[in-house]
Amino acid sequence: MMAIMHLLNPLKLCLSVVLLLSSTLNLVVGQNLTQEQQANTNRTLKIGYVVYEGFTPLDIWGPMELLFQLSYQRNMTLAVVSHKKGPVNARSPPHAVGHNPEISAADYSHMINPQIIATHTFEDAPHLDVIVVPGGAGYFHFAEEANNTVMEDFLAHRGPEADYLVSVCIGSVVFAxxxxxxxxxxxxNKAAWTWATDPSHGSNITWVPSARWVQDGNIWTSSGVAAGIDMMWAFLRHVYGPVLDKLVNSIEYTPHTDPDWDPFSVVFKVPGANQNHTLTDCEAPLPT
Amino acid sequence: MMAIMHLLNPLKLCLSVVLLLSSTLNLVVGQNLTQEQQANTNRTLKIGYVVYEGFTPLDIWGPMELLFQLSYQRNMTLAVVSHKKGPVNARSPPHAVGHNPEISAADYSHMINPQIIATHTFEDAPHLDVIVVPGGAGYFHFAEEANNTVMEDFLAHRGPEADYLVSVCIGSVVFAxxxxxxxxxxxxNKAAWTWATDPSHGSNITWVPSARWVQDGNIWTSSGVAAGIDMMWAFLRHVYGPVLDKLVNSIEYTPHTDPDWDPFSVVFKVPGANQNHTLTDCEAPLPT
Incomplete structure (x- = not known):
């Protein structure tokens, strides 16, 4: 029994994400929170991911990791909303690139196909406080299906009712x-810049060429794929206060904390990109 | 029609991950590959994730993003293997921390619960060339269920038949x-170091205190959570050659490319940690 206790005490003390986060929680109590942060801390935040076939996995699951870890200590619910309930493919359906008759429909059936499970449809989705929309190659398909705007119609209706709108990669084109x-x-997304910022998607939008993410009021949009993790870090810090600061240590992640950090806008030659940012200015993890 | 073509040509030229990757593929042709890389390029690599309730989402989906993107241009299959087919919860089942009678079973029912879909069970899993095991708080539960070793039994049997074994976070404890x-x-995982490296999990293992990841022959083990992305980057570079180098640009990710980079071993005071590494030595993205 002593041997077991010898083993279990380090177990009790050292990892248990629960215990780690509990200690973080204790630190947060007593910190000055904004009124918005205090209100969010005291309520159950209803998170909704709006997803579609051909999503980019990390667009969903990078930000989701932060939400998941934070849900140890903050009340939130998760709805995954899509065209139909059940498995949604990361693999894109066959589609032409740009309806260009010179390019026949691409076949993605050779690709691996991890899936996420939609818990709700656009018809029966609950009220959502936060709506998150990922990017994905599948959206080129949806964006060109002029008669299939059910996702955009849902967002046009529900977006104004939500407290926060969050997009990753070309998820901002869905919002547009x-x-x-x-x-x-x-x-x-900086590689998709020309297509994504075409005025045909929406007028009177100021697209920011060099940005890891942009906050404009209650709308948060990130650059491509991995940028979504950094934006979600900043977004949750805005929503709840600094509770997340040490959580990124526990997942051994070094966020880019400067929203203007964007070497990819330079790499992909985005017009108007800020050339002066160093390509190596990552952030250090925070001390415990 | 001209207006449409005007829109579609930038679309054709600028994003389409497919086209981006195709150009990368062209660069790779003509590069010198090792015999191993050439053989892997010419075969279908059978990837198997071994998952369990209470997995950490990013442990699976960070590395999965690289596999998914690479499957545009390299032949691979994906099996997700678990105790039963269908949805597997990221949320841990209720369990005590360490069977310590002083700590009652923790209840995680308030947490959000994203899921992955298991395509196979330990009974009907196909042959796997690469086995990937994530970490997750749920494994504390399985590790203490002395009578439930079906996952470890599967790995003991299938591990030696696989060409590569890959673990993220405390997935290495499952291997152990x-x-x-x-x-x-x-x-x-560096926060879980004391528990994870306890000799009760397996003897004659040399645990490396400061490492983003460790390769020993065909076994690749990473540090916690986000480290899995960096290890998978290095692993796939080993398996296929430099085909992935520019793919990390397209997902706007800046990998840590030095396997010895590990500020978290310092942050979490791992015995024997290398104190000399700077906390800010991130890697820059690669030019296109």
């Missing part, structure tokens, strides 16, 4: 096509 | 308990 970015600053 | 790490160097 739902009419949610008019009069707003936003960013998007 | 399956007897696969005897005589090997390995690493694991």
């Amino acid at each position: 096509r739902a009419g949610l970015l008019a009069g707003r600053r936003a960013t998007t | 308990r399956a007897g696969l790490l005897a005589g090997r160097r390995a690493t694991t």
Whole structure:
């Protein structure tokens, strides 16, 4: 029994994410929170991911990791909303690239196909406080299906009712096509810049060429894929206060904490990109 | 029609991950590959994730993003293997921390619960060339269920038949308990170091205190959570050659490319940690 206790005490003391986070929680109590942060801390935040076939896995699951870890100590619910309930493919359906007759429909059936499970449809989704929209090659398909705007219609209706709108990668194009970015600053995937910022997706949008992410009021848009993790870090810090600061240590992640850090806008030659940012200015993890 | 073509040509030229990757593929043709890389390029690599309730989402989906993107241009299959087919919860089942009677079973039912879909069970899993095991708080539960070793038994049987074994976070403890790490160097989550490296999990293992990841022959083990992305980057570079180098640009990720980079071993005061590494030595993205 002593041997077991010898083993179990380090177990009790050292990892248990629960215990780690509990100690973080204790630190947060007593910190000055904004009124918004205090209100969010005291309520159950209803998170909704709006997903579609051909999503980019990390667009969903990078930010989701932070939400998941934070849900040890903050009350939130998760709905995954899509065209139909059940498995949603990361693999894109066959589609032409740009309806260009010179390019026949691409076949992605050789690709691996991890899936996420949709818990709700656009018809039966609950009220959502936070709506998160990922990017993905599948959206090229949806964006060109002029008669299939059910996702954009859902967002046009539910977006204004939500407290926060969050997009990763070309998820901001989904917002744009739902009419949610008019009069707003936003960013998007830097390799897809020309397509994503085409005025046909929505007018009166100020696309920011060099940005890891952009916050404009209650709308947060990130650059491509991995940038979504950094934006979610900043977003949750805004929503709850510094509770997340040490959580990134526990997942051994070094966030880019400067929203203007964007070497990829330089790499992909985005017009108007800020050339002066160093390519090596990562952030250090925070001490415990 | 001209207006449409005007829109579609940038679309055709600028994002389409497919086209981006195709150009990368062209660069790779003509590069010198090792015999191993050439053989892997010419075969279908059978990837198997071994998962369990209470997995850490990013442990699975960070490395998965690289596999998914690479599957545009390299032949691979994906099996997700678990105790039963269908949805597997990221949320841990209720369990005590360390069977310590002073700590009652923790209840995680308030947490959000994203899921992955298991395509196979331990009974009907196909042959696997690469076995990937994530970490997760749920494994504290399984590690203490002395009578439930079906996952470890599966790995003990299938591990030696696989060409590569890959673990993220305390996934290396699963390998250890399956007897696969005897005589090997390995690493694991730095916050969980004391528990994870306890000799009760397996003897004759050289745990490396400061490492983003460790390669020992065909066994690759990473540090906690986000470290899995960096290890998978290095692993796939080993398996296929430099085909992945520019793919990390397309997902706007800046990998830590030095396996010895490990500020978290310092942050979490791992005995024997290398104190000399700077906390800010991130890697820059690669130019296109």
